[in-house]
Amino acid sequence: MKKSMFMIIMMSIFLLPTAVFAAEEVTTADIQANLDTIWVLIAAFLVFFMQAGFAMVEAGFTRAKNASNIIMKNLMDFSIGSIIFFVFGFGLMFGDSMAGFIGTSGFFNPNTLDLGLNIPMEVFIIFQTVFAATAATIVSGAMAERTRFAAYILYSAVLTLIIYPVVGHWTWGGGWLSQLGFIDFAGSTVVHSVGGWAALVGAAIIGPRIGKYGKDGKVHAIPGHNIVLGALGVFILWFGWFGFNPGSELTADSALGGIAMTTNLSAATGAVVVMIITWLKYGKPDVSMSLNGVLGGLVAITAGTAAVSMWGAIAIGAVAGFVIVYGIEFIDKVLKVDDPVGAVGVHGLCGAVGTILVGLFAVDGGLFYGGGVKLLGVQTIGVIAVAAWTLGTSFILFKTVKATVGLRVDRQDEELGLDHGEHATQAYADFVLKI
Amino acid sequence: MKKSMFMIIMMSIFLLPTAVFAAEEVTTADIQANLDTIWVLIAAFLVFFMQAGFAMVEAGFTRAKNASNIIMKNLMDFSIGSIIFFVFGFGLMFGDSMAGFIGTSGFFNPNTLDLGLNIPMEVFIIFQTVFAATAATIVSGAMAERTRFAAYILYSAVLTLIIYPVVGHWTWGGGWLSQLGFIDFAGSTVVHSVGGWAALVGAAIIGPRIGKYGKDGKVHAIPGHNIVLGALGVFILWFGWFGFNPGSELTADSALGGIAMTTNLSAATGAVVVMIITWLKYGKPDVSMSLNGVLGGLVAITAGTAAVSMWGAIAIGAVAGFVIVYGIEFIDKVLKVDDPVGAVGVHGLCGAVGTILVGLFAVDGGLFYGGGVKLLGVQTIGVIAVAAWTLGTSFILFKTVKATVGLRVDRQDEELGLDHGEHATQAYADFVLKI
Amino acid sequence: MKKSMFMIIMMSIFLLPTAVFAAEEVTTADIQANLDTIWVLIAAFLVFFMQAGFAMVEAGFTRAKNASNIIMKNLMDFSIGSIIFFVFGFGLMFGDSMAGFIGTSGFFNPNTLDLGLNIPMEVFIIFQTVFAATAATIVSGAMAERTRFAAYILYSAVLTLIIYPVVGHWTWGGGWLSQLGFIDFAGSTVVHSVGGWAALVGAAIIGPRIGKYGKDGKVHAIPGHNIVLGALGVFILWFGWFGFNPGSELTADSALGGIAMTTNLSAATGAVVVMIITWLKYGKPDVSMSLNGVLGGLVAITAGTAAVSMWGAIAIGAVAGFVIVYGIEFIDKVLKVDDPVGAVGVHGLCGAVGTILVGLFAVDGGLFYGGGVKLLGVQTIGVIAVAAWTLGTSFILFKTVKATVGLRVDRQDEELGLDHGEHATQAYADFVLKI
């Protein structure tokens, strides 16, 4: 590099006009492209690392006897998802659009697609891959501790293969929602709600864990086995979200700081608000709900992270805090859907609410900033459309899996633990466990 | 971007002088600013991740029955701190200076301040936020296993709100210490000593854990419940420190490599020296102290990381190793202040010593490099001034909290564990515990 | 920065030719160099973080009674290695070459060497340091649960001091293998095989853990104590590998995306293939082997990550999956070498196989792409040469250590655990353990 620099400089002295041209060509756009390349890559790595976060949260918030199974599910949805998304999913999401509904090109070799991006295709593909895997992972938590491993593999593959890419195409692949002006910057709806709604359908169809609801309808708590690991997972997710949101800018520019700030403020506010509510409501501040509060704040801000102000982010985080506490209670106690890690509340509800709130808080176009109700309407349409699509397709999916492979392990395997039943192993061989 | 590049190039051919101007404007400064933006952001994310490291170290080095409480404290000091620092703290630290003592502008909307930086304000604010939260977190470890949660929330808020920003203003906000020429590159004193001294005062005022000191004055060890997690935390902190120190350069330039190297060499030397000392002293190499050795080395090099040579870093790390072993013993056995995770030794003592050592090892101005005693004097003044301020204000703070909300949980809650008493929960529901 | 920019622009208007020269000098090469600096640094930090991954994998896959010891070994090989590599190792690897065999300059102050790099020497040194430490760490897992701590310190120091730098010099320091055209982009052979072969020799010489093989030759499984932590370690390693492979490009350019993609696809395929094989072979999908599958895929792609296509990466990952299952079984059941974490299979075998497969799959020069057998031959020579060197030198090393300090702890310490015997401590003081 040093040598070529020297030549360029020499040339620039003798052949001035050309030299300027040449020097510019080599440097300016290229360097920004290189900068964008490493930025998007680093963001992708951070989002990848969220897999570890999900694994720790889900394992920590469930019982020790199912911990290996949870780990294996997280490992496999990402691994299988990475391959499937490369081979088919990316093409369905970003290939040539069929009526704004689905992509139709770029299968098997998505890196040959030309999307007119500033960064190499491979960079964009890996960034999209880690996003796709996130959607699939969300479901695993809600259906934990009772799902057959084979069934899980199957439905998480279908999610990454079809359900998610279609929604992605609508919003980010140039489809109909993006044409409407729908704002979902980093995926409150595209990624999180899709995961959340699929989780809701799955958890409802598979039914609650044995012992979760008494005959009298009483709700029994089934405490997670390792709150410290769960908290580590939340911190990892928060860390990864700094790739998720700022990375979605897809270029290194001056907007990134604002995105990072809104992300952080919403997460922090979510945690604080949940702490306050649970303190008032239950008499003591609840640790595991406060951890969910962080995640709720993060999910909610994801749609509008680049569109709202700092104080808007604080407001969105606060709303997310309420949604977390009352939403999780509603799902648990009213709907009686057993969601061990709170995935539906965190990803489904907060994702939807956060997306709609962009219609209120967007500095440019939001109702509270004098933008009228247009954006609010579009946001609501987007949320509803994605919910309808996901609830519908995943209903068919889970029913089909149930009727074929079978969705649930048998009673004995559930009681002894899925680690034993599904993998003939145990996560904590040296520890004396209560169960 | 590609299109605008093309236009610029075209223009540059026809309108040369202007073109050069225009092209430069679009590209050169902007790209370096974008580069600085992502560099500082990534560094901020790494420093954020240190919160996970602190949580794991503090949880791992204390007892299982208090693990959820520790987690919750770490979560909340960061969350509340993020909000408070945004609203008030940043303005107190970087707002218009009142006599070099405290900032006075930029409250509520610190992003409107103009500090003449190369990077957007939001980038700088998030970087400073994660630093501020670090100072607060340090205290939590020293007072672990016996502090009321409400009291913790209160004093950690005050720390982030006032105690830390004032010191920050003195050194980094253009205040009197920076005018003296005080060198604290990334915060050995500003961040770590502040945390460490507040921790000392807090741990002294709250008193030792039940059972820590026998009636005969015998010192009883209370082993941490998960050394593996503690070690994970140390590795995470080490990783995060590569954001803490190199990130403090605030720009992407050729000095970063040296900063990363000195950081790493000091940490490594700290660990090795502690291992050797404990091996000789106790007959066997001590694991948990060696882990503290890493942290001691990191804290000590933080002030001079950009000012000392590689060998200087090794020397500073070695000194930190001695400070860790003898400092922690001094605090534990002589002062009889019960600091479960060694926070005072690591952050207070190593922070102070490391800052003073800059006066000896700074390649430019250090005594050993022929710079005379001037810098050494300034460094010492800075350390003493910060210690005096922090010890004083935190003494008032803790005494006030003690007299109002109450600082310590009651005996039964301490014995049953704070998880139960303060949060009505348990961290490890499925494991059979000894206590 | 802003101010100096302004001056340059002003100058460029009045003193055009010179100005262009000056502006170019300040900006173009410098900015790319700054970009490369932060890229390589961030990659180095990610690779550093792999130490945490190794520590968690090794601790999680072995027994609770040895966990502190494992942690301590990981901490110390990195710490001691950092210092030794700085003082001597780097010079042996990159100093002036003696007949293409070993470097001979740059000791004590490697930052004074001039390697004609685009990035500051310190940046390159820290990047190389974290690589060197990886090789040493690998051995620790294979010899876990029975090795004397003092012996470990000794041989890991020698590994970082001599065995690894020599191989590094051959391939990356301008030595004879690089002159042959040997391709090992990021170290399948240089780093991983070296670690793997040394691990094989070490584990063979020290002998199996008590109880591993019955009198009748029956193989007993000794389950790891924390599969969740082990999995966390694997995710951390995967994350770190995005520094390991793309970082080895040493510059921020458009090739990075492809490298990240091949890395990810190979890892994912490795995991999936192992899951399928174990499912068919043992009746249930094996969690801990699938985790090894990820690592196998990562190690195997490391040599050819920049040379093969996406589908080539999938193929290499698939081969790695087979190597993992059958390789680990071969070592365990046929060779009867007791390797608790599968280090020989993962790093030794997959490293060797992956390097050779470059000869088949390299888009440029690979047999399958019409490049003939030349590259295949060179790759094979490289693998064999490195294996011969490492097996030979580490045989001498371990035999010497055995004869002097002693390699193995005594029977009672092994039974009570190395935590007690070597460090007089315990990792999980509050938990009731089975042993």
Next chain:
Amino acid sequence: MKKLEIVIRPDKLEEVKEVLDKSGVTGMMVSTIMGCGHQRGIKEMYRGAELTINLLHKIKVEIIIRDAMVESITDKIQQTLRTGNVGDGKIFIYNVENAIRIRTGESGEKAI
């Protein structure tokens, strides 16, 4: 006074506790044990090597009761736990010579 040592499947603890509570048992000691009876081990795999876990997770519930209650309690426990499969568990009965309530110093049947 007698001690009943009841060995049960882990997932039956709640039910047993309920039965004992209702029957007026005033205290119990619950511990996790590893057991084998007619129900023998299970096979596990770890990294390709087989692992016979011939000790299964069981819960041991110990209660000290008045002699008169022994029959009714053993009956109720059997009703609750009998599925007819191996692994249903066992009850062992021992004599207790004395019991002391530390709080009050009471001893004998008053103390249980």
Next chain:
Amino acid sequence: MKKLEIVIRPDKLEEVKEVLDKSGVTGMMVSTIMGCGHQRGIKEMYRGAELTINLLHKIKVEIIIRDAMVESITDKIQQTLRTGNVGDGKIFIYNVENAIRIRTGESGEKAI
């Protein structure tokens, strides 16, 4: 020989050990159990749902001693542990038919 089964609060173990040591008890077996007596459960919350932990952490200390020592030891334990609150714990006393020291093969009182 008698076995004393002493159920105590977890935080009292150190004190009990000291008392026993001083009284010439030659060995003990300590285990973690979950218990309930007059002291009933505690309430916990987990994610908004209530959780009644009706089994509390207790420590069970078992000692095998000569008949002659029973009274003095139970007395001392009571002195050490009595606070007058529920949860102070209990002592159960059983007969031991024989004891064997494996190291030497001794049996009976010599073995304890």
Next chain:
Amino acid sequence: MKKLEIVIRPDKLEEVKEVLDKSGVTGMMVSTIMGCGHQRGIKEMYRGAELTINLLHKIKVEIIIRDAMVESITDKIQQTLRTGNVGDGKIFIYNVENAIRIRTGESGEKAI
């Protein structure tokens, strides 16, 4: 029927299980305890402060057997475990009044 309570070193469990299996013992209860006997504590260090762990990890194996088997089994266990060092362990023997197999309702010796 008798109960044998066998306290052993953790690493001897496999051997003891084998011996018992071969001798026709039909069931056992294994638990982890902390014990001290003639073998006293070990010293540990934590952060420079000393820590005397005077309770060592031990395994307690409980078996209920017919009276007739007591002697042969205690003999075999002693053969297997005796090394002559402190820490070899102990056997305590108790009377069992009755045993009930929940699965079938059988009681007495038929039930063990």
